[in-house]
Amino acid sequence: MNLNTASQILGAMFDWTWRTSLHASVLITLVTLIQAAGGKRLAARWRYALGLLVLLRLMMPVVPASSFSIFNLTAPVLPNTPELRAPTPLLPATPLSPAASGQVAPLRAALRAQKKIDWLKVAPILWLLGATGSLVIVLCQQRNFSRRIKYRPPISDERILSLLESCRNVMGVRRRITAVIAPQPGTPALFGFLKPRLLLPERALRKLDDRELRMIFLHELAHVKHGDILLNWIIIFARRLHWFNPLVWLALRRLRADRELVCDAMVMSRLADDERLAYGRTLIKLLDDFSGAGFCPSLAPVINHKHEIKRRVTMIAQFKPVGRVAVLLSAVIVVAVCCFTFTRAAEKNTTAQKTDDNTSEAGSAASAKRKADTDAFGTKSLNKMKQRLDELNARVHEAERTVDEFRRNLGISGLGASGKVEGGFDAETVQRLEAARIEVEANYQGQSGLLNQLKELKAEGGDKLRKVILTANYDPQLGKLFDDLWATEATLAKLSATVGPDHPDFKSVVAMHGALDKKVSERIEGILSGLEVKVAATKAQLDSIAQAVNEVRKSDAVANYRPYFQAKRDLESLQKVRDALYLKMLEQEYGVDVPKPRADER
Numbered sequence: 179m180n181l182n183t184a185s186q187i188l189g190a191m192f193d194w195t196w197r198t199s200l201h202a203s204v205l206i207t208l209v210t211l212i213q214a215a216g217g218k219r220l221a222a223r224w225r226y227a228l229g230l231l232v233l234l235r236l237m238m239p240v241v242p243a244s245s246f247s248i249f250n251l252t253a254p255v256l257p258n259t260p261e262l263r264a265p266t267p268l269l270p271a272t273p274l275s276p277a278a279s280g281q282v283a284p285l286r287a288a289l290r291a292q293k294k295i296d297w298l299k300v301a302p303i304l305w306l307l308g309a310t311g312s313l314v315i316v317l318c319q320q321r322n323f324s325r326r327i328k329y330r331p332p333i334s335d336e337r338i339l340s341l342l343e344s345c346r347n348v349m350g351v352r353r354r355i356t357a358v359i360a361p362q363p364g365t366p367a368l369f370g371f372l373k374p375r376l377l378l379p380e381r382a383l384r385k386l387d388d389r390e391l392r393m394i395f396l397h398e399l400a401h402v403k404h405g406d407i408l409l410n411w412i413i414i415f416a417r418r419l420h421w422f423n424p425l426v427w428l429a430l431r432r433l434r435a436d437r438e439l440v441c442d443a444m445v446m447s448r449l450a451d452d453e454r455l456a457y458g459r460t461l462i463k464l465l466d467d468f469s470g471a472g473f474c475p476s477l478a479p480v481i482n483h484k485h486e487i488k489r490r491v492t493m494i495a496q497f498k499p500v501g502r503v504a505v506l507l508s509a510v511i512v513v514a515v516c517c518f519t520f521t522r523a524a525e526k527n528t529t530a531q532k533t534d535d536n537t538s539e540a541g542s543a544a545s546a547k548r549k550a551d552t553d554a555f556g557t558k559s560l561n562k563m564k565q566r567l568d569e570l571n572a573r574v575h576e577a578e579r580t581v582d583e584f585r586r587n588l589g590i591s592g593l594g595a596s597g598k599v600e601g602g603f604d605a606e607t608v609q610r611l612e613a614a615r616i617e618v619e620a621n622y623q624g625q626s627g628l629l630n631q632l633k634e635l636k637a638e639g640g641d642k643l644r645k646v647i648l649t650a651n652y653d654p655q656l657g658k659l660f661d662d663l664w665a666t667e668a669t670l671a672k673l674s675a676t677v678g679p680d681h682p683d684f685k686s687v688v689a690m691h692g693a694l695d696k697k698v699s700e701r702i703e704g705i706l707s708g709l710e711v712k713v714a715a716t717k718a719q720l721d722s723i724a725q726a727v728n729e730v731r732k733s734d735a736v737a738n739y740r741p742y743f744q745a746k747r748d749l750e751s752l753q754k755v756r757d758a759l760y761l762k763m764l765e766q767e768y769g770v771d772v773p774k775p776r777a778d779e780r
Contacts (some may be wrong), residue, residue: 222439229433367479690770
C-alpha cells in the first residue's frame with residue numbers, strides 16, 4: 179500500500195466520521211427533546227433505548243436514502259452539472275519577461291503559503307492522532323487495572339458465595355462469576371467480559387448486611403445479563419472515533435447513566451415492596467466510600483457519579499410497572515425516530531428530473547394508477563381492521579363487566595383476585611404452597627437429623643464431636659479457634675522437650691491452651707444452640723404452610739372461585755387479541771414493523 183492509497187483511505191474514514199457525527203448530533207438533539215418532554219412519564223428502559231439509538235447511529239457505516247429523512251429539510255438540490263472546482267492558474271509555455279515575473283511572483287508566493295497550510299489535508303491526520311492517542315490511553319488503563327486484580331485470590335467465604343449463587347438463580351445468569359476483593363476502596367463493580375469478576379471492597383463487605391449485599395449482587399448481575407461490559411467497549415470506541423464532538427460525549431455519558439436506571443428497575447422488579455426503600459438507602463450508604471479514583475472506563479460499578487444518586491433514588495422511590503399504553507407509545511416514538519434519522523437525504527437531480535418528466539408521462543400515469551389502487555386496497559383493509567378493533571373493544575368491556583360482577587357476587591378481595599392467600603386461592607397458588615411445604619419439610623428433616631447426630635456425639639463424650647463439627651456445620655470462628663488451639667499444643671510439645679514443665683514459658687502456654695479449649699467448648703455449645711433455634715423456626719414455618727394448605731382444602735376455595743378465574747382468563751385472551759390487532763394496524767398505517775413487547779413486559 180503506497181502513501182497515496184493510505185491517504186485516500188484515511189480521507190474516506192474521516193469523511194464518514196464527521197458526516198456521521200453531524201447526523202448523530204441531530205439525533206442527539208431530537209432524543210434530548212423527547213426525553214425532556216417525556217419527563218418522568220418516559221420509562222427508564224425507553225430512555226435507555228433512545229440512547230442506544232444514538233450509539234447505533236454513531237457506528238453505522240452506511241444508511242439508506244429516504245424521502246422521509248429529516249435531513250431532506252436542509253439537503254440542497256444537486257444540479258446535473260460537473261462539480262465546480264477552483265480555477266487552476268494556467269502557466270504560459272514561454273518564459274515570462276522580467277517585469278511580468280515581478281508581478282506574478284507575489285501570487286506564486288501566496289499559492290505556496292496556501293499549500294503549506296492545507297487544513298483539508300491536515301484535519302484527517304489530526305483526527306487519527308486524537309482517536310488513536312485516546313484509545314491507547316484507555317487500553318493502558320485497562321492493562322494496568324487488569325494486572326492489579328489478575329493474581330488476587332477469589333473470595334472463599336461461604337456466606338458470600340452462597341448469596342451470590344442465589345442471586346444468579348434469581349437473575350437467570352448462567353455464566354460463572356468470580357468474586358474477588360477490590361484492590362482499592364470504592365464501590366462494588368463488574369470487570370471483564372470473557373471472565374467476569376465481581377470486585378467487592380473490604381469496607382463494603384464489613385458495612386453491608388446480607389440483604390444489602392443481595393441487592394448489590396442483583397444490580398451487578400443485571401449488568402452481566404445485559405452484556406454491559408461489551409457495551410462499555412463499544413461506547414469507548416464510538417467516543418474515541420467522535421472525540422471532537424462534545425454532544426457525543428454528553429450523549430454517551432447520559433447513556434451510561436440511563437443504563438444504571440434500567441439495572442435499578444430490573445432489581446426493583448425482583449424485590450418485595452418493603453425492600454425497595456432499603457435498596458435506595460443501600461446506594462446512599464455506598465456514597466461514603468465512593469471516590470471514583472483508580473477505576474478504568476471498562477468497569478460497570480454500582481455508582482458511576484455522585485450527582486446521579488439523587489436521580490436514581492427518586493426513581494426507586496417512585497417505581498411502578500410500565501403500562502401497555504406507555505409501552506406502545508414509546509415503541510411508536512422509537513420507530514418514528516429511526517425512520518426520520520437512520521436515513522440520509524434523497525438526492526434530487528433537476529435536469530434528470532425534467533428529462534424524465536418529458537419522456538415517461540405514460541409510465542407515471544400507470545404508476546399513479548397502481549399506487550391509487552394499492553392505496554384504495556390498503557385503506558379498505560385498514561377500515562376493516564378498525565371495525566374489528568371496535569368489536570373487540572366492545573367484547574373486552576363486556577368481559578370486564580362480567581369479571582367485576584363475579585368478583586362482587588363471590589366476595590373476592592383484592593388479594594384474592596390476584597391469587598394470594600387472603601380471600602381465596604387459585605390452582606396455581608395451591609401448587610406453589612404444596613411445593614413450598616415439600617421444600618421446607620425436606621430442609622427441616624435435614625436440619626433436625628444433623629442436630630440429633632451432633633447431640634449423640636456430644637453424649638458419647640470424648641473428642642468425637644470436635645472432630646466432626648467443622649465438617650458437619652462449618653463455622654469460620656470455630657475454625658480459627660481450632661487453629662490457635664492446635665498451635666498451642668504444638669508449642670507445648672516443643673517447650674516440654676526443651677525447657678520442661680516448670681519453666682514460666684511452659685506454664686504461660688498451658689494457661690493459654692486452657693483458655694482456648696474453654697472458648698472452643700463454648701463455641702460448640704453456641705453452634706448447637708443456634709441449630710436448635712433454626713430447627714424450631716423451620717418447624718414453625720412448616721406448620722404454618724401445612725395449616726394454610728389444609729384450610730384451602732377444607733374450604734374448597736378453588737372450586738368456589740373457579741368461575742371468576744375462568745372469566746378473568748377469557749378477558750386476558752381478548753385483551754391480547756385486541757393488542758395484536760392494534761399493533762398490526764400501526765404496522766400497516768406507518769409501513770414499518772412495530773416492536774412487540776417481550777414476555778416479561780406483558
